Amino acid sequence: MPLLEISGLTQRFGGIQALSNFSFQMEEHELVGLIGPNGAGKTTVFNIVSGFYASTEGEIVFDGRRINGLKPHRVTAMGMARTFQNIRLWNDMTVLDNIRLARYSWLGYGFLDAVLRTARHGRAEHAVETRAREALEMMDLSECAEELPKNLPYGLQRRVELARALTGNPKLLLLDEPAAGLNSADVEDLIRHIRWIYDEFGISIWMIEHQMKVVMSLCQRLTVINFGSILAEGTPEYIRQHPEVIDAYLGDEKI
Template identity: 50%
Template sequence: MTENTPLLKVDQVGIRFGGLKAVSDLNMELKQGELVGLIGPNGAGKTTFFNLLTGVYVPTEGTVSLSGEKLNGLPPHRITRKGISRTFQNIRLFSELSVLDNVKVAYHSLAKHSMLSSILRLPSYFSGEKEMEEKAIEFLKIFKLEGFLNEKAKNLPYGQQRRLEIARALAAYPKLLLLDEPAAGMNPQETHELMELIAFIRERFSLTVLLIEHDMQLVMGVCERIYVLDHGQLIAQGTPEEIRNNPKVIEAYLGEEVS
């Protein structure tokens, strides 16, 4: 990867489901360290696009590259190892596991000890488990969740469940973090705290962040650039100010809040 190579490059990407084009001819570039928004009306293809980036769907046209390496056709776990992590619109935690174990699960994808050492309970297994637990606790402290280590994830308040999901995504040490409507279901105070958290983790972990969100105050408040999808096609891109005043965006969001 050269200095000028974008971290994420999406080139003419599209996907069909039968005769329906859910995403069409989409181009996007994200540089290292950017915080970028992806907005659009319901059904615009935003989550489908995230699924294309993470290997849930395979593009029927175009290419997705991370650090100059093509990702098309790789399964989700391989793409996670390459450096892309995500959260989901509907929180997907292991509800019966503890807060600590939810984060440790992410570390297991990067575990250094082998399956054999786990089965035989060799010293490398125990040292690896101890290291993962220590790192997980460090993450939970950052997200102010260290007081809930042994609490079941399902018992956390909604806003803290969102924090836990982001902490788990970061535990895989991604280069690119995809956040799918993280403010969904949050009250204004929680949304404000989330804005601060997203800005903080971007700086703290030198991350590139791509954010899907309907809350325009959050998007306009934290994103440097914004892409806009409508009916699976990119209709605009630019700074928050440019997007706020773009006639195509206003039309696409007819009846919705864009400022």
């Protein structure tokens, strides 16, 4: 049974056909990539799969259950976590608090409830804090626990996002452009961390990424979309040489 099975996903925004009949499957413990030009519909796929948008047409089955229409926190509770294309951290709270509070908001609490619970519920909170510290350690961020995200270098902020996604012990991790804005040293560092989580924890990872170095070195297979439809699917080697992919997306300089 596939871990994730998407069939016939279709999405319109007003006059824009953002996705047309998008289908995709992934098995447990795969590391796969979703690539394509700006505006191709990549983030829209993640937004629908993770429950942020309700899709107009199509079906999504995750871990044996149909998840169409489930709210994001319900999808998270089933074992799917995601990061965002633009970093979404609370800048005036410590890194540790960012991760603890994320746990509560995924449990369906509002932000204020989460803050209050953190203050009130000693024992439950202790378990959440332990898990948050473990996630920080997984990303080599233990020393940053008490820092404010805005005071950290950008590469570390990206890793805090990863730690936050990992704190719920996901089976499937969706990464939306984890290397966006990173310099080449930070990209190397990110690649190492992603490979380590994948190898060590047996989770499945589906990532959107424009930096070809990242997808080519990490992913076992790639799906290319263009104008909301699948253009090609296959190994990085196959995709790299695919004439239509080169025309529509890769061009000469990126290969």
